[in-house]
Amino acid sequence: MIDYLLTEEQIMIRDLARQITDEKIRPVAAEYDRTEKFPWGIMKDIAQADLFGVYIEEKYGGLGGGILELCLATEEFSKGCAGIAICYSASALGTYPIILAGNEEQKKKYLPSIAKGEKLAAFGLTEPAAGSDASALQTTAEKKGDHYVLNGLKHFITNGGDADIYTVIAMTDKSRGARGASLFVVEKGTPGFTFGKKEDKMGIRASSTCELVFNNCKIPAENLLGREGMGFISAMRTFDMSRPGIGAQAVGIAQGALDEAIKFAKQRKQFDKPISSFQGIQWMLADMATQTEAARALVYASAREVGAGVKDVGVHSAMAKMYASDVAMKVTTDAVQICGGYGYMKEYPVEKYMRDAKITQIYEGTNQIQRNIIGMGLIRESSK
Amino acid sequence: MSGITVYKDKCTGCSLCAKACPFDAITMVDKKPVIDLDKCTLCSSCVEACRKFGAVEIIRTTTQTPDIEKYKGVWVFAQQRKGVVQPVTYELLGKARELADKLKVDVTCVLLGHNIKDKAQDLIFRGADKVYVVDHPKLEHLLEEPYARIVSNLIRKHRPEIFLCPATSVGRSVISRVAVQLRVGLTADCTGLDVNVDERYLMQTRPAFGGSIMATILSKHHRPQLATVRHKVMKEASADPSRKGVIEVVEFDNTFFISRTKVLNVVDEVTSTVNIGEANIIVAGGRAMGGKENFKMLEDLAKVLNGAVGASRAAVDEGWVPYSHQVGQTGKTVCPTIYIACGISGQIQHLVGMQSSDVIIAINRDPAAPIFNVANYGIVGDVFEIVPLLTKRFQEVL
Amino acid sequence: MNIIICVKQVPDTSEVRIDPVTNNLVRDGVKSIVNPFDMYAIEEGLRLKEKFGGKVTVLTMGPPQAEAALREAISLGCDEAVLVSDRAFAGSDTLATSYTLSKAIEKIKDYDLIICGKQAIDGDTAQVGPGIAATLDIPQINYVRKVEEIKDQTITAERVTEEGYEVIQSTLPCLLTVVKEINNPRLPSLKGKMKAKSAVIQVWSAADIAAAEDRIGLKGSPTWVLNIFTPPPKPRGKIFEGEAQNSVNQLVESLKGIIH
Secondary structure, eight states: OOOOOOOHHHHHHHHHHHHHIIIIIHHHHHHHHHHOOOOHHHHHHHHHTTGGGTTSOGGGTSOOOOHHHHHHHHHHHHHHOHHHHHHHHHHHHHHHHHHHHOOHHHHHHHHHHHHTTSSOEEEEOOBTTBSSOGGGOOOEEEEETTEEEEEEEEEEEETTTTOSEEEEEEESOGGGGGGGEEEEEEETTOTTEEEEEEOOOSSOTTSOEEEEEEEEEEEEGGGEESSTTOHHHHHHHHHHHHHHHHHHHHHHHHHHHHHHHHHHHHHOEETTEEGGGSHHHHHHHHHHHHHHHHHHHHHHHHHHHHHTTOSOOHHHHHHHHHHHHHHHHHHHHHHHHHHHHHHHSTTSSHHHHHHHHHHHTTSSSOHHHHHHHHHHHHHHHHTO | OOEEEEOTTTOOOOOHHHHHOTTOOEEEETTEEEEOTTTOOOOOHHHHHTTTTOOEEEEOOOOOOTTGGGOOOEEEEEOEETTEEOHHHHHHHHHHHHHHHHHTOOEEEEEEESSOGGGHHHHHHTTOSEEEEEEOGGGSSOOHHHHHHHHHHHHHHHOOSEEEEEOSHHHHHHHHHHHHHHTOOEEEEESEEEEETTTTEEEEEEEEGGGTEEEEEEOTTSSSEEEEEOTTTSOOOOOOTTOOOEEEEOOOOGGGGOOSEEEEEEEEOOOSSOOTTTOSEEEEEOGGGOSGGGHHHHHHHHHHHTOEEEEOHHHHHTTSSOGGGBBSTTSBOOOOSEEEEESOOOOHHHHHHHTTSSEEEEEESOTTOTHHHHOSEEEESOHHHHHHHHHHHHHHHO | OEEEEEOOEEEOGGGOEEOTTTOOEEOTTOOEEEOHHHHHHHHHHHHHHHHHOOEEEEEEESSGGGHHHHHHHHHHTOOEEEEEOOGGGTTOOHHHHHHHHHHHHHHHOOOSEEEEESOOTTTOOOOHHHHHHHHHTOOEEEEEEEEEEEETTEEEEEEEOSSEEEEEEEESSEEEEEOGGGOOOOOOOHHHHHHHHHOOOEEEOTTTTTOOGGGSTTTTOSOEEEEEEOOOOOOOOEEEOSSHHHHHHHHHHHTBTTBO
8 A cells, every 4th residue: 555644643543443344343244234234333333432533623522633534434444344334424424514514503512422423423415306416405494483394305315214413405495496405403303303214225235224204394493504595505515525435435345355356366276376376367456456546545635635625626526436436346346256256155255345336436426427527627627 | 690692603694593583682783693682581482493503592590499309209189179079180190190100209199178088099099199188168169279378388398399280270270379389380281291200300391372382391490390281181090999099188277278269159051062171072163154053953963972062263253152162262272082173264263272182073165274284084065064964974873 | 449450462373373384483574462361351450440430550561562562451441551671571481470560569559459361372371360369469260251249348250160150259459360251342442542652651670669689580480491393283184075975974984983
């Protein structure tokens, strides 16, 4: 691995996440994949290790790090199980709107328990009719005196049902389109807020993906994050922040699969030789390793840029998410290929990486949408 | 001055010593080793590596037991449990007899317990020339303080040169206290014992580094030389009812029986199968067993062979089998006549716990699994297919 | 409740390999770890502290680099750490080690409980724990799998025996050695790791603990290693492959005379 000149603290975070992965996650990854149970035990381990707060300011009980710190932990967890890793990083996704748009009181109220890992967060944007086109939202929030009333349905929500704190986007003024969307905090247990179907997924099966149902759900007006009408912009800024995290997840998946492929290639003998001695295999491994490293470099660079508060990070974070997830899909597919028949069997860990990799090309903006962002950015840049 | 010395004239600059040092204490400067004494623990790995050239030596000046030549005889600690002498004692007696015959001295047993006097005769039949019996209600359970106090006292009085104790949990606990009270050497968990007849010292062989190496330990200048001996390694002495010997009941005053610990309860955990430490045949399962319910087929095989069921750490960690069945570094060390490893890949931590078994049989679908390197017999195949067939076949022939 | 935990830094034996050509132990690149059994001792100490309050001090004897083991213990939550380190300790066997640690414990003074792992994985002697208890002349409970109760200056614990377990009661202060079953050790926390990085480790020499010269190091060690050898490798056994029933029949045939 390239020396990314991480700080001592960042190395500590990475090593601790690696220890949790090796000692706690790897032994149970296959079981969670099979049973689809939510990994509460691991969440507790991560909480106890203080890792839920790496990106949260110290005054709210975090460690004061940034996106890169979050990425380092996510990457390590993903090497062991991307499903468990996403439970961790989806909580961060649900927290960013509070960090980005919340006022001091809201931050004080929600961030400490999230930083301690006592409560998980989730982000509620996607709806059945609003996927890539996030402006087609149907969920509404109607202001009535000192509260809002929410109605509608969110689906494919990661950590749905298991999180306690939900940041939800809903239309306060449908006539204004995207400019009529607003962000709210909804706590689990609020009357009128229930959970629908839990999805049966191809990969990241340890994580829960669930519908959020709002049926005349009354929340106090103070749960509005930022101003009315700013919801869509906050959501886009949230994704700018969170995309490197998906990139890190993808890098972890690719690295995990690569490690397994190398291990297998050294052990597996055909024609009286370990298959790792064949140039054909070596070339595949060389490509896989180079692509994984390139993805990592892009993800870290983007995470540093986002973390440093640079303006207009959208294009770069889109590049990081898109490239790393495409690499993860390719590397995991090749890893299965190297392991041959064994790679295809559920008894061995490689096929799981391939199943887990696919979602990274889809969620938090499909890679096609990422290309749109990059493309439009390029055109905009060139016409300046 | 005691310490480590390098003889530069004998050194060939081969740097084997530096490679052997587990503490990175040796660096080669101008093709000669330089030892960093801050790091060196005098563990003698380098001396061993340089055996061929003899360029590194550890010089020891140590204290010596006064009147060392007056220490005579081989003693055995007879371990009893609930008033029954434990079979491991007979294994020690067999070895003690052999060593004593070489040294031309007597074998003495120390038997502590309550209502235990009548058990002394059997120790004579099994090779003891003399038995010291201490019989007292306070000795019913094995408690470290009174047991150690009494054993130390008997040793001070009668001065044996060698004292053997079973390497059982209680044996180890008591004898460690005795060693400190007498300020003599103690070698744990020996698997081989021999004597140098001319210099009358005990050569104690024991596994170290999890069994990947063996070490021979000496305690030349102190008496007695204490050793705990691993169960099921030495051959049990058989009983000869014609043997004669002396049984001496020794009385101690009450201060000897004072104990700050007391036993509130003794619980035997009854399992469906035999204690794996005692079993002659063990059928063990690993991760490839895939689940708790599949251990049933191992139980079936064990039942046919009148053996016990063991497990690798992986299977125990999965919760398929209780910890008391775990074989290996963090579990039990076993030494049965036959060990059948089913779906156990053979990580070093597991091998450590079973590699001294007489016959090892491995069943694994991966022909490259390390377990086959230590196996006397092996079958490459699916455990779920092989084990039931094996059970059936044994049923037919046994 | 003041607790002292004795730990040892050991080479990770799971990484020690035998060179197939020279038949020597390959220690190259083997990392040092806290003896795994001592991790259970640390965890138990921390849990008792959380329950009864007080302080956990972690103690080790070793070369200067053994400090890393103490920092790891601090990252888990131990309050203080003492490294007993001196060239004069080199070559210590279990007797000299028990004496040296006991002298350090006497200097630490206030303690109710000493907890050790049941044995170290490099030596597997299980002698130092009881040796410390004997040197300090305090009671011991070995192979503890559960601490049942601590009150009125007594401790009740279950100790594992070959046949099951015994419930033992002892007065305090007392020394425990613990087995794997007793708990599930925690992982360090980030805050703990940061604390460990800057923690001050006390380093005590032979003079600091007033150790008698003839009871430490080589001089105080009655036993020593004469030689080390690797057990001769077993010749490769008979391995049956192919059709299952056939393999089974051949195996059972081979075992005639061994199983009857």
